[in-house]
Amino acid sequence: MAASKFKIALVQLFVTANKSENLARASKLISQAAGGGANLVALPECFNSPYGTKYFPEYAEKIPGESTNMLAKAAKDNKVFLVGGSIPEEDGGKLYNTSTVFNPEGELIAKFRKVHLFDIDVPGKIRFQESETLSPGSGLVTFDTPYCKVGLAICYDIRFPELAQIYTRRGCKLLLYPGAFNMTTGPAHWELLQRGRALDNQLYVGTISPARDEKASYVAWGHSTLVNPWGEVVAKAGHEEEIVYSDVDLSYVDEVRSSIPTSNQRRADIYKLQDMSQN
Numbered sequence: 208m209a210a211s212k213f214k215i216a217l218v219q220l221f222v223t224a225n226k227s228e229n230l231a232r233a234s235k236l237i238s239q240a241a242g243g244g245a246n247l248v249a250l251p252e253c254f255n256s257p258y259g260t261k262y263f264p265e266y267a268e269k270i271p272g273e274s275t276n277m278l279a280k281a282a283k284d285n286k287v288f289l290v291g292g293s294i295p296e297e298d299g300g301k302l303y304n305t306s307t308v309f310n311p312e313g314e315l316i317a318k319f320r321k322v323h324l325f326d327i328d329v330p331g332k333i334r335f336q337e338s339e340t341l342s343p344g345s346g347l348v349t350f351d352t353p354y355c356k357v358g359l360a361i362c363y364d365i366r367f368p369e370l371a372q373i374y375t376r377r378g379c380k381l382l383l384y385p386g387a388f389n390m391t392t393g394p395a396h397w398e399l400l401q402r403g404r405a406l407d408n409q410l411y412v413g414t415i416s417p418a419r420d421e422k423a424s425y426v427a428w429g430h431s432t433l434v435n436p437w438g439e440v441v442a443k444a445g446h447e448e449e450i451v452y453s454d455v456d457l458s459y460v461d462e463v464r465s466s467i468p469t470s471n472q473r474r475a476d477i478y479k480l481q482d483m484s485q486n
């Protein structure tokens with residue numbers, strides 16, 4: 208029978224401009240998280256590179272490549288499921304913001320390319336256009352663990368509730384979003400969006416941010432978080448480098464879903480959600 212509880216570790220890595228240093232520290236923190244009892248370890252968006260359109264072409268790699276080879280080894284050495292945050296990926300002359308997932312044998316079991324690119328312009332605050340250098344992915348990705356099915360997306364994707372609903376309909380009990388919100392949208396929307404997705408879908412939602420670097424051109428908000436199916440924050444980092452641990456209690460997902468059975472109360476006669484993706 209599948210275990211009804213497992214331990215997750217959200218690794219809020221301090222990302223620098225030095226790729227080798229980022230990989231070495233990520234590897235060390237993955238071991239530390241496994242040593243702390245985590246069954247599933249997750250890294251932040253852009254864990255091997257500063258977050259910025261000018262950096263993506265310079266730091267981009269093929270998959271497999273240097274960064275994903277490190278992830279495969281770390282997953283195998285530490286016998287954990289590993290969600291490798293994301294990296295800038297180069298494929299066929301295009302760049303993507305890509306997350307990879309490895310099982311405890313070190314095998315690549317999922318690859319997700321950020322579907323919604325972060326193109327925003329908040330007057331006087333922040334303008335960011337990921338599409339200057341990145342292309343969007345076109346598929347949705349879930350992966351299986353012995354504990355539950357997990358849905359994967361990246362940062363800005365959390366603003367699109369349909370994606371989370373589709374993952375829920377596919378049977379996920381946990382959604383993970385490596386993400387790097389900023390000093391404008393972080394305080395306003397980061398926790399609210401996670402609690403919204405968790406409550407709407409009655410599942411766990413985990414977000415994994417880089418630690419805040421006040422000197423970086425893009426200052427990440429930090430505050431990696433786990434929210435439960437009741438919409439409560441059960442674990443939350445500050446803004447510095449740290450590992451946040453929490454139990455994920457799958458029986459609580461079932462309990463919340465049976466107490467407030469919204470998924471059986473949908474009015475398919477007046478609205479519907481359509482899953483058009485191929486995977």
Ligand SMILES: NC(=O)CC(=O)C(=O)O
Nearest residue numbers: 325362363387388389392
């Ligand atoms: N960085 C992102 O992709 C998203 C973000 O910061 C936001 O939605 O706000």
